Amino acid sequence: MxxxxxxxxxxxxxxxxxxxxxxxxxxxxxxxxxxxxxxxxxxxxxxxxxxxxxxxxxxxxxxxxxxxxxxxxxxxxxxxxxxxxxxxxxxxxxxxxxxxxxxxxxxxxxxxxxxxxxxxxxxxxxxxxxxxxxxxxxxxxxxxxxxxxxxxxxxxxxxxxxxxxxxxxxxxxxxxxxxxxxxxxxxxxxxxxxxxxxxxxxxxxxxxxxxxxxxxxxxxxxDAMNYNTTDTKKEYNKDENKSNTMVDCPYFTTNFLPLNGFTEISKNGNSFTVYICTDGEYSIEADNVTYTFKKGDTVLIPAGLTTYSLTGTATLLEIYIS
Missing domain, CATH: 2.60.120.10 (Jelly Rolls)
Known part of the structure; x- marks a missing residue:
């Protein structure tokens, strides 16, 4: 199967x-x-x-x-x-x-x-x-x-x-x-x-x-608490149609991807990828099929789907495990 x-x-x-x-x-x-x-x-x-x-x-x-x-x-x-x-x-x-x-x-x-x-x-x-x-x-x-x-x-x-x-x-x-x-x-x-x-x-x-x-x-x-001061706020780049690193830790990597037009994605099969749409609308084309998403949609890309494209005008968070 x-x-x-x-x-x-x-x-x-x-x-x-x-x-x-x-x-x-x-x-x-x-x-x-x-x-x-x-x-x-x-x-x-x-x-x-x-x-x-x-x-x-x-x-x-x-x-x-x-x-x-x-x-x-x-x-x-x-x-x-x-x-x-x-x-x-x-x-x-x-x-x-x-x-x-x-x-x-x-x-x-x-x-x-x-x-x-x-x-x-x-x-x-x-x-x-x-x-x-x-x-x-x-x-x-x-x-x-x-x-x-x-x-x-x-x-x-x-x-x-x-x-x-x-x-x-x-x-x-x-x-x-x-x-x-x-x-x-x-x-x-x-x-x-x-x-x-x-x-x-x-x-x-x-x-x-x-x-x-x-x-x-x-x-x-x-005994769960960290009593030291912490630096929690993260600054990040916002280059269009690129994955800009926000957080990179042992548990997950999160990128900021401001989509404006078209970008091709190629993955290595090591990890699933998740896209959270925080603004706008976009589509994912995979295996000649187009899937459309909007603000508020969370999408899981199985790791076996290694090549696809993103099209639209949207703000995406891109998450995977490094």
Whole structure:
């Protein structure tokens, strides 16, 4: 049995969140089920939230089926060697109508030990930001567990955290251990390791309709946190019809590809490639078939599809594993 290689799009997995809103519908065309839809999981192999192919020969098939049947052809020779038949990344859009909780993610070692999971290194690309919106990322100055706990207890944690104004096109790379929060009024494209492990530290004293607050993980966060200052914001080039490096780390490489016209792509089969369209419209031509995509579409190119072309006027994020 051999796979028919074509660009794969998956049904979004829409997640209701206490801080969510309606921009996933108004900005990205997602068919949201509630007025507080905070996340669209675009490409996921997280247990209980596995993506399903939207159209084409494999319509209705879960990503895990493709990985079981065609691991090398989908993942790539190098990625398959490293991860087996696991899909190592998770792709999301987030709409923060309100501030997200202040949180931290554990590294691979801690996540494996405590949760039998990958850690959660991630990056954010700001797709839209209301005037005055901000991102919380890292400490203002070197901190310590003692200072962190004291400020948390006195409800002054925000005083020692680094707050930066959010602007469209900003990129933040968050290594594990970086304390962070997405602020209200921001839509983000998020690329991360396949993990759903979050240590929630402070949730702005929010309660749900039953007057209950969400669970906090203050103690677990203590030894997961990096108390040093971090340099998280990434500058990058924006040369047209070229892959401009934004983030290059052991877990993923993300490029900025401003498409204006036509470009041919040639890959070596080592890794799958994912395109996230953050603006505009474009088409992929592969094996003499044209597939059309728009803002809000996330496309998985199986590693076995090594030559194809991109045409259109669009802003793309291009992701693979080096």
């Amino acid at each position: 051999s796979i028919k290689f074509y660009p794969l799009v998956f049904e979004p997995i829409l997640q209701d969140r206490i801080w969510g809103g309606t921009k996933l519908k108004t900005d990205l065309g997602k068919n949201i089920p509630t007025q507080t839809t905070g996340e669209s999981w675009e490409l996921s192999a997280v247990s209980g939230n596995v993506s399903v192919v939207r159209e084409g020969e494999y319509a209705g098939k879960p990503l895990t089926y493709l990985l079981e049947q065609f691991p090398t052809e989908v993942l790539g020779t190098k990625v398959h060697e490293q991860f087996g038949a696991q899909f190592p990344l998770l792709f999301k859009f987030l709409d923060a109508r309100e501030d997200l909780s202040i949180q931290v993610h554990p590294n691979d070692e801690l996540a494996k030990q405590r949760h039998n999971s990958f850690g959660k290194t991630e990056m954010w690309y700001v797709m839209q930001a209301d005037p005055g919106s901000r991102i919380i990322v890292g400490f203002k100055e070197k901190s310590s567990p003692e200072e962190y706990l004291e400020k948390l207890e006195s409800k002054k944690l925000i005083d020692i955290l680094n707050q930066v104004e959010a602007k469209k096109g900003d990129v933040y790379f968050l290594e594990t251990g970086t304390i962070h929060a997405i602020g209200a009024g921001i839509v983000i494209a998020e690329i991360q390791q396949t993990s759903d492990i979050t240590y929630r530290i402070y949730d702005w004293d929010r309660v749900d309709a039953n007057g209950k607050g969400r669970e906090l993980h203050v103690e677990q966060a203590l």
